[in-house]
Amino acid sequence: MPLPLIIGGLAAAAAIGGIGSGVRGGVKMKKANDTMKMAEKKQKHAISNLKRSDRETTTMMDRIGKKELAILHGFGEFTDLIEKIQGRPVFKTYQKEGIKLPEYQGEELKKVSTGAGILMGGLGGAAIGTAGGFAAAGATTTAVMALGTASTGTAIASLSGVAATNATLAALGGGAVAAGGGGMALGTAVLGSATLGVGLLVGGVIFNVTGSKLSGKADEAYRQAKKTEKESNKIISYLDSLCASARVFENNLKKVNDEYEKRIKILNEIVSIDGKIEWSEFTESERLLTENLVMLVGLLYKMCQIKLVLKSDSENSINTVNKEEINQNTEDVAFVLQSLDVLCE
Template sequence: MKKANDTMKQTQEAHTANVRRFEIRNERCTAAMDRLGKLELEILQSFQKFSDIFERIQNKPEFRAFKHGDVTIPTYSPEDLKKVSVGAGVLLGGLSGAALGTAGGFAAAGATTAAVMALGTASTGTAIASLSGAAATNATLAALGGGALAAGGGGIALGTTILGATTLGMGLLVGGIIFNFTGNKLSAKADEAMEQMKKAKTEIDRICAYLESLHMTEERFEKALSATNNVYMRHLAQLGNLVILTGKTDWNEFTDSEKLMTENTVQLVALLFQMCKVQLVLSSGSTTEVNRINQVDIDLAINSSDAFLKEKGLTALT
C-alpha cells in the first residue's frame, strides 16, 4: 500500500512539474505573440493617417512596386488600406482585458486577414464591427479559428484543459491538440496514473518544443517588423509636416528629396501591409498534431524588409 502511495505521489509531482513547465513556456510565447499582434494592428490602424495625408497630394504619379533582385513588394489599393485600418481599429478596441493569446491569435492568422474579417459578419449574422469591443474581438477570433475549434471538437466547450480555460487565441497558436489535453487530475489508480502522466509528458514535450520554436521565430519577425515600422513612422511624420503643416500639396512643387521621401513612405506602407499579411502559424487541422510555423513566408518577409531598407539606404533609421 505504501509503495502504491509513494508511486502516486511521485507520479503527481512529476505531472505537476510537467504542467508547470508547459505553463511557463506557454506564457512566454503567448505574451510575445500578443505583443506582435498588437503591434501589427497598430501599424494597420496607422494607415488611416497615411491615407488622409497622401490623398491631399495633387498631381502625384502612379508609384511603382519595389523590385530589387528576387524581392518584389506589390502595390496596394487605397480601398484595401482603408478597410484594414478600420478593421484594425475595431480589434484594438477589444484588446483591453482580452484573454491571453487573443492578439497573438491575430498574428498567427495574419493581422491583415483578421482586420478585414472584423468588417464582416459573425456566425450569428451580426456585423462584427457593430458589436462592443470585446465581443467584436471574440467574434473575429471565432471566425478565424474555425479550423482549430472543429479539430478540438467544440473548443471552448471543452475548455477545462491543462490551462484551466483554453482561449480561442490559444487554439489558433497551438492547434486543436490544446483542447484535448489531460488536465491536472490523474486517475486514483497508481498504474493508470503513471500511464496518464507519461502520455501527458509526451504531448507536453512536443508542445513545449513547438512553443519554443514559435517564440524564437516571433522574435526574428518582430525585430524586422519593428525596424521597418520605425523607419515608416519617421517618414509619416515628415510627410505630415510637409503636407499638413506647410500646406504643400502640389507634387509638381515638391523638391527631389521631398518626392523621394514620399515615394519611400508609399513603399514602406506596401512593405508593412505585406508583412502584416504573413500568417505566422499554419493550422494542422488535427487534434493530435501541433500547428506548423510558416517559416517560408516569414523568412521571405524578413528578407524583403532587409533588402528594401538596405537598397534605400534607410537601415540607419531603424
C-alpha cells in the first residue's frame, strides 16, 4: 500500500479515536457536573431543614429562659414582703410523697433575684439562643453564676449588659471552645444564632455540620453532602425531642407561676396597702395564703434549677434532653398544685 494512503488511514483512525475520547470526556464532565449539582442541592436542603428546626427550638427555649429569669428576678419582691412580716414562723422544707422543696432562705432568693436582673439587662442586645442557653443549663444556676467571676478575672456583675450575659454563657461552657476553628465561625453564620447559646442547646457538633464546605471534587462533594444530611437529621430529631419536652416544661412553669402571681398580689395588698405586718394579726386564710406562697416559690426555684439539656462530654456528640427530670417535675407540679387551697380561685 502506498505510504500516503497508510498515513492517511492512520490519521483518520486517530481522528476517530480523538472524537471518541472527546465524547467520553464530555460524558464524564456532564456526570461530574450533575453529581456536583445533586451534592449542592442535598447539602442546601439539609442545612435549610436544620436551620428551620434550630430556629423553632431556639425561639421556644429563649421564651422559657426569659420567663425563668423574670420569675427569679421577681423573688426580690416576694422576699421584701416576707421580711416585713414580724413574728412570722420559720417556713420549713416541704417534703411529701417523695417531693422535697427547699426551705425559705431570704438571702439566697435575693442573690438569685439580683443575678437574674443582671442577665435580663443584657438580653435586649443579645443574640438568638442566649436566653435559651440559660434555660438549657438551669436558670437558677445561671443567675447565681452571674454574681461570680468571668474567665478574665473580672466580676461578671461589674460588666454591663451583653458583656455580662456573654461572660455568664462562657462560664457555663457553651459551644465556643468545643466548636473551635473555622467551622464554628461558618456554622454560626449559617445558623444565624448565638454561638454559645446554640452550643449549650445542641453541642459543638452542630458547628461541625453547618460549618463544613463541599469539596471541589464531585464524588467527594456528594459523600460530604450525604454525611451532612445524615448528621442534620440526627440533630433535627434531637431538636424535635427537646421541643416536645420543653413545651411540657413551659406549660408546667406557667401553671405554677399563675398560682404564684395570684397570691403575691393578695399578699402585697395585705402587707403594703393594708399595712398588716404582724403575723399574729394574720387571719387563718392569710396565713395559709402566705405558706402556700412560700411553697410555690420553693417549687419555682426548684423548677428553674432543672437543666433542660444535659451537656455531652464529647464535642462531637449531640447533647441529651433531660427527660427524666422534666417528667418527674410534671408529677411534682400536679401534686403540689393539688395541695394548694382554693381561696385565690
